[in-house]
Amino acid sequence: MKQSMSIAMAFVGLLIGAGFATGKEMMQYFVSFGSTGMWGLVVTGVIMVVFGAVVLQIGSYFLADEHGAVLKNVAHPRLSWLLDAAVSITMAAMGMMMLAGAGSTFQQAFHVPAWLGSLLMAVVVYFVCFLNPDKVAKVIGAVTPLMIVAIIAIFIYSLLHIPEDFSLSAANAVAQQEPSPVQPWWWSAVNYSGMSLICAVGMSLVIGGSYTKLRDVAIGGMLGGIILTVMLTFETLVLFLNVDAAAGKDIPMAAIGSDIHPIVGVSISALILVMIFNTALGDVYAFSRRVNVLAPRHPKINLFIILFISWLISLVGFGSLIQIIFPILGYIGMVIGVVFVAWRIRWSKLIAGEKARRNRIRQLTRVHIHPEIYVDNSLELNHELEGSEADNDKLLATVAEEERPNLELDAEEYKEPGQS
Incomplete structure (x- = not known):
């Protein structure tokens, strides 16, 4: 059980990233449907429990060192090539999203122009990539538990400070003004599961590949899915209960923190920025290594070009990008999830x-x-x-x-x- 819990927490750590920390994901996928969106959390929870158990166990079965070899074993060669390319493109897309998120956070919390905030993040990522990014990421990864504690604390605070005049119908009216790129609510929940999977499938396979006990790994995936669902529920309820403060914001959780107290808002914003940096570092570094395989002579130039293009696209804005990119990633992730589950059922013996x-x-x-x-x-x-x-x-x-x-x-x- 100890090993299963360790696997579960590693899996949750992958999924509770910068996008989750901002709260924008929850606003788009769940809160935008009002109280009905809460049922979407049940759908997402069931799917993530299944995905977690299946993907981690398949990683353990093949003792995966990277996702490419596993995809070749579980899918048709042409499909596996497309899925492998999709995972690589996801790394690039998430790098763009993180730069945009950094710009929005700097602007909303510290009144720094979004373009400058994104540029600052790009510059820091560029130079850290030539240090030891794996060690840096592990150190900064300690922020994730702090973010979880912060969300739980704000959840408890929100429950204890529900206004006497709080109206469910009024909250629904405000929440439903938020954009919902994927509809209806249950399909939005499925899409969110796919988006989460494609962002985490590579490292999930590697985590599973670090253990040989197939049963313990599957239990760890299930526990991870349950813990993730609890955290999603906490944050979604926080956003719904504070929808007046969160609505229309690129970084809703920072806005709620500021509504509680300015120091809380700054603290949450700082945590979000560190998580954004951690995610950006991991995705940009991994994608640049893929590019270096094709053009190995000039790794510094390759990284500069990747970050420059990512920065230019980030100027579109975090809110706009998340409405466009996340649903696309969600659909691709759904295909990956179906492929893995089908393989697991077919080859259960x-x-x-x-x-x-x-x-x-x-x-x-x-x-x-x-x-x-x-x-x-x-x-x-x-x-x-x-x-x-x-x-x-x-x-x-x-x-x-x-x-x-x-x-x-x-x-x-x-x-x-x-x-x-």
């Missing part, structure tokens, strides 16, 4: 067989690496490893790493039958 195989590999590995009861079972172990679709060396190494903590248990428990 393979998954079941792999579970049994890995259980046996785990038993053999325990005995093989135990310092007190070493048994030469390399022939059977190699036979079991060769039957797996996963990379044999990585499978053995990962299983051994997972089992080392169990070696403190009584050695007699792991002796083969018939051993004295």
Whole structure:
């Protein structure tokens, strides 16, 4: 259960990014339908529980190091190429979105022109990409839990400070003035699930690929989907209860924070900016590495061109871009989700067989690496490893790493039958 919870929190960390933190996603996909949009959270919750379990488990099945190889295994070659390209394009699109979000946040919270705010973010991302972006991202990733705590705190505050004259019909009227690019409400919820999936599918597969226990990974995906749904519900209710302050804003959560107290607004805006930077850094860096494969001679020029084009497009504005780009990503993500779920259903016997195989590999590995009861079972172990679709060396190494903590248990428990 401990491993499943660790996987769940990693999955949630991927999905609760800068777009979620701004609140604009929730306004567009759920709040814009008024109180009816709350039912959309149920639809999204069910889909994300299924997607989480399936995608993470498939990542574990193939012990994925990156998404491209998995797509080739679960989809027709032509479709897998298109989906792989779509995931790469998503990285570029999210980079543009993050620069636009940075511009809106600077303008709304600090009265800095949006174009300048976007440019400042682009410059910082450019230079950090040539440091050690993976380490920087891990450090800044600690902001995500802070954002979760902030949303929970604002949710509790909103419940405790509902105005006596609050009217559901009045709140609905204001909420329904917000743009709803995808309709009706249930289709909007499905589209949101697809958008979330395509933004996180690459790293979700890699997270799943870091573990060998297929059952634990699937449970982790389900728990992650449930936790995500709870967080979506908290933020959507916050936005609905404070719709007067949130409506018409590019960064609704910052507007609500400012309505509570100016210091709260600045704090929320600062957290959002850090999360935007973290997301922009990850997406732009990953996309630039893809581009460098095609044009490896001038990585700095490649990155400059990527960021310059992203900055130009970001000038369209965060609110406008999110209405255009997110629904498109949602439709593509829906296709990816259907492909993964269909593969999981079709090859359920393979998954079941792999579970049994890995259980046996785990038993053999325990005995093989135990310092007190070493048994030469390399022939059977190699036979079991060769039957797996996963990379044999990585499978053995990962299983051994997972089992080392169990070696403190009584050695007699792991002796083969018939051993004295």
